[in-house]
Amino acid sequence: MSDLGNKEIFAKNLNYYMSINEKSRVDVCRDLDIPYSTFTDWCNGNIYPRIDKIEMLANYFDIKKSDLVENKTNEQRNSSNSAVVFVYGTIPAGIPMECIEDILDTEEISADMLKGGKQYFGLKIKGDSMEPDYLDGDTLILEKVDNCENGDDCVVMVNGNDGTFKRVFKNENGIILQPLNPEYFPVVYSNEQIENLPVRIIGIVEEIRRKKRRK
Numbered sequence: 001m002s003d004l005g006n007k008e009i010f011a012k013n014l015n016y017y018m019s020i021n022e023k024s025r026v027d028v029c030r031d032l033d034i035p036y037s038t039f040t041d042w043c044n045g046n047i048y049p050r051i052d053k054i055e056m057l058a059n060y061f062d063i064k065k066s067d068l069v070e071n072k073t074n075e076q077r078n079s080s081n082s083a084v085v086f087v088y089g090t091i092p093a094g095i096p097m098e099c100i101e102d103i104l105d106t107e108e109i110s111a112d113m114l115k116g117g118k119q120y121f122g123l124k125i126k127g128d129s130m131e132p133d134y135l136d137g138d139t140l141i142l143e144k145v146d147n148c149e150n151g152d153d154c155v156v157m158v159n160g161n162d163g164t165f166k167r168v169f170k171n172e173n174g175i176i177l178q179p180l181n182p183e184y185f186p187v188v189y190s191n192e193q194i195e196n197l198p199v200r201i202i203g204i205v206e207e208i209r210r211k212k213r214r215k
Contacts, residue, residue, distance in 0.1 A: 006106065009071045010054075011045035017061045017068070018043075032060060048103070051086065069106055083111045087122030087139055091155060091163035091202065107209060109141060119144040121203060123155060123165070129179040130165060138210050140165070142203030155203040158189075163202060175199060 018028065025043060029036045034053075041047040049057075051065075058065045066084040087105040107122050114120075125138045130153070134140070140155075148154050148168050155163040156177060166177035166187075174190040189199050 005045075006069065006103070007048045008045040010048060010069055011043055013068045013070070014057065015043055017063065021061060028057075028060070032056060051103070070108070083109055083114055085109055085120045085122045085141060087124055089124055089126075091121075091123065091157070105139070107139060107141060109207070113206070120206065122209075123163070123203070125165065129181050129184045130167075131181045133180050134165070134208065135210065138208055140203075140205050141207040141209065143206050144202065145204050146201055148201050148204050153205045154201050157198075157200045157202050159197040159199075168201065 018024070025036065025039055028034065029039050038047070042049055054065050054068055058068055061067075064083075069086075070084050084106045085108075086103050087107055089104045104124055105122070109120060120141055120143055123140045123142060125134055125136055125140060128136055134153075142155055145154075150169050152168055153165070154168045155165050156168065157163050158177075164177065166179055169176040169178060174188060175194055176186050176188050178186045189197070193199060
């Protein structure tokens with residue numbers, strides 16, 4: 001990632017697209033009904049907007065959301081074969097992913113991964129329940145899904161809590177969420193609990209990103 005922070009990258013891109021579209025701050029605020037003070041904070045890199053606001057601006061300028069959040073040169077803007085996914089700290093239950101404000105970072109993925117309408121999100125691991133395969137601080141790139149195969153490593157939403165990351169096993173009686181660290185015990189949910197709590201698969205691991213050094 002660039003030395004620039006997410007807010008500064010977004011501000012740079014927002015001002016770029018305003019310039020090439022010959023739009024002033026007043027124009028955008030009027031057209032999209034955005035408070036001028038809020039929009040000024042976005043333009044100055046003081047505040048990072050919510051994802052639904054980024055999508056609204058992308059639609060307004062007829063660009064992709066990634067064009068507003070990636071750190072690119074002008075030459076790269078039209079020649080990229082990559083896409084950006086947002087990395088979250090938590091995935092709160094019941095809130096559409098595009099409305100979550102707890103964005104920690106962004107990660108680039110190959111644009112080819114989006115073929116067939118696939119969607120992805122990132123999640124920062126907290127804790128050691130999935131060691132040794134996954135370490136505290138690792139970033140997961142996950143495909144948004146609502147089902148999985150036995151033995152897949154998935155983010156699972158349970159009973160209105162934040163998503164939990166475990167290896168998933170299913171049988172005729174229900175589902176088992178298995179930690180990889182032997183110091184932790186598996187959690188078992190019956191078919192009735194799956195339906196009533198509910199228990200939902202929301203993402204399956206596609207890639208893992210790990211920093212070489214831990215601070």
